[in-house]
Amino acid sequence: MATASEKNSMYIETPEAFGDAGKNFDDDGRIKRSGTWITASAHIITAVIGSGVLSLAWAIAQMGWIAGPAVLFAFSFITYFTSTLLADCYRTPDPVHGKRNYTYSHVVKASLGGRKFQLCGLAQYINLVGVTIGYTITASISMVAVKRSNCFHKHGHEDKCYISNNPFMIIFACIQIVLSQIPNFHKLSWLSIVAAVMSFAYSSIGLGLSIAKVAGGSNHVRTSLTGVEVGVDVTATEKVWRMFQAIGDIAFAYAFSNVLIEIQDTLKSSPPENRVMKRASLIGILTTTLFYVLCGTLGYAAFGNDAPGNFLTGFGFYEPFWLIDFANICIAIHLIGAYQVFVQPIFGFVENSSKSRWPESKIINTEHSLNVPVLGSLNVNLFRVVWRTTYVIITAVVAMMFPFFNDFLGLIGSLSFWPLTVYFPIEMYIKQSKMERFSFTWVWLKILSWVCLIVSIISAVGSIQGLAQDLKKYQPFKPQQ
Template identity: 70%
Template sequence: MAEKDVINYSHSIDIEHETHHPSKFVDDDGRPRRTGTLVTGSAHIVTAVIGSGVLSLAWAIAQLGWVAGPAVLMAFSVITLYTSTLLADGYRSHGARNYTYMDVVRSHLGGLKVHLCGLAQYGNLVGVTIGYTITASISMVAVKRSNCFHRHGHDNITCTISSYPFMIIFAAIQVVLSQIPNFHKLWWLSIVAAVMSFAYSSIGVGLSIARVAGGAHVRTSLTGTSVGLDLSGSDKIWQSFKAIGDIAFAYAYSTVLVEIQDTLKSEPPENKVMKKASLVGVSTTTLFYMLCGCVGYAAFGNDAPGNFLTGFGFYEPFWLIDLANICIAIHLIGAYQVFAQPLFGFVEKLCSEKWPENKFITTEHAIDIPFVGTYGISFFRLVWRTAYVIVTAVIAMIFPFFNDFLGLLGAASFFPLTVYFPIEIYISQAKIPKHSFRWICLKVLTWACFLVSLVAAVGSVQGLVQHVKAFKPFKTQS
């Protein structure tokens, strides 16, 4: 199909959409009226994108070097932005809304692909919430260790602290926040989390610039870590693969893109606002990623820590390190909810449809909360969400491997959710002829991203295997 036809198709969606006249309190489909805007949508995206992945970018650039590192980072940025615009156009089919990623796939592709999408999306959401539990606890531990190092010296061996109590604290906070009914009520939490992400990224960049300006002598190169000097040839390959996975994870927000789009007002058309929000969100985060990755590599060289704020490349000023790690923890508290809410909603919808007569599942009880107002509480939601938070916390305690875990999550989610499904939906929606030039280009992009995700997954699995061999559950300390 010609480019003109594709544009006309998208425009027809907008025209059909604009003929609806929602009332003051409900949308065109009878659901509660949405209030999301470009600002809240961008905040959700920044909260989802600038996550714990930013902390490992200096390490990732160190593995790949000055040439491949920034190039891979920019490539993932461009691909993510492009495919997110394709997915945004799939939100409505024949004028009707698709409320979840699975609904979009069901409307445009159908069949087995719907189940594969659900497996990839919700499996990734579980993995991300586990990863955020690990990262938040590491940041909380870093605050305590920073103060200990400040008092007793940087080499003091007594500054060894278990991360498990902090995982429990993080889980307890999530148990409370998980009772927020749905994604639409999260806008304030996302804005707070987005501000926190800018704060700790800026602190990290500032400290890195100060370290470079202070004349730190570090080794950097066009190809990154040196074989023979830093690591063996095989380790170089594995580390490079893991670095690609870490960068892929740093852009993993397509998992919740449709759910974010479903919070936007019906006017102007959601796909137009979502494309602008994606441009704002991805461009902003790419700028921060380039700064954190490249300036962090310049500051630490080939010895860049896996987490450049909690790996103690910096010790002083200790209060600023503390502030940065507090911001990380607050951000991840909000980010956890951004990724968990679609999973919560999916399970609750499934259960209510399967057991519509079960009062435990379907009944909500009104409770008056001082200074807040009336709040509807569901005992099923309370039990199920609390159990989920506890399970993810326990898994995080068993496998607290930051970099390898991020790399595996990035590899597992980037190809199916960020590349494959958006492209397949676009091909189906725009009716692109098979074997046409555009079709071939899209398929080449799909297969190239598949190979990249595959090598990243292999590298991360190898790293996890090495860590598991030497790991004793519930005994590891930072």
């Protein structure tokens, strides 16, 4: 057994140290993982199908029938391709028998090291923080939409029905404070499965309502091969900015690479994790792309160039009001689970860093057993309670300050897509496979990376411009759509 000093220095005992009890541990000394391609697919679908689907009709409207679907398919292919590269990097240097890496940043450190590891950590955690803020905004908008839907049904569609988002952000934050006390990401499979079911539900409702609207005939709806028309719907400058922002919205819709390693770390070791993760990624991305293309194109067909920024909360649909209510409740439930998928890596990073830096601290390292009705015995740590509660409160406050749905999503997607989805997976694959410089594969991988960098820059510029415009005309008590 390990000595006291070894335990205090984050020593991990090997499975052999436990004799027969070693059957309950993996090759790295941690409790045996039990995840499968089914649970991994659920995690991915939860992370990918989220608030991004709600803005796709608007995004397609900015680019039209040709460029819109083409951009969707391009992002889908690139995301899947780079996710397969990343899956092979979970273990290093060998993808099957190498040493495990528990987080995205650990993979970068093992493969690339040095300054790239620091830059990766910065990019990843900024993105994760941004996503949790974005989900707080989106969930509150959906909660507000339920009240507004009932208001429109009762008082008519011409009523203003202004409702502040802030109380609903507080409600969402309170729910997250409770869920955030779950100490282990591995315990969240049930939450991801529930959230995945919710994502299917509201995506299907939006899809069904769009089909019904198209089938019912919408002669006043204008669509075109190039999207919103210059001189009719927007100015030439607005057209350019909106197209840039639409690219960012689509990039956000496919943002999941930054939690792929954490998801892969939940998988049992046989069959090999990389093979299972590639299967889960394929299922997850094929499923989401199908929904995205259908929701985006049918939403555009239903609303035309006047497609709202969020087609379930922007009130392109008013009736049946009870179905709109149910869809928005599903969105809120889904985002409750998705928030946890993205916030757990942040929690883990801060808590593990704190334990390493202050191994003697009782506040940080001492666990207390607490009996909770229904849930049974739970481990409670004072530092974990205070830190996680503080984080949730801060994200809620920032969301109240910048409650802009499309712009915020576009900015997050723009900033995270190139470094986390494209650059680091490609660089790690090149390094791990010992690819020869200037070989054919090396050249086209580098070209892909540079093209994606340019796309990310222009979409970020468009989102920042949109955010600046929204701040100028922001009314705190008017619901944001």
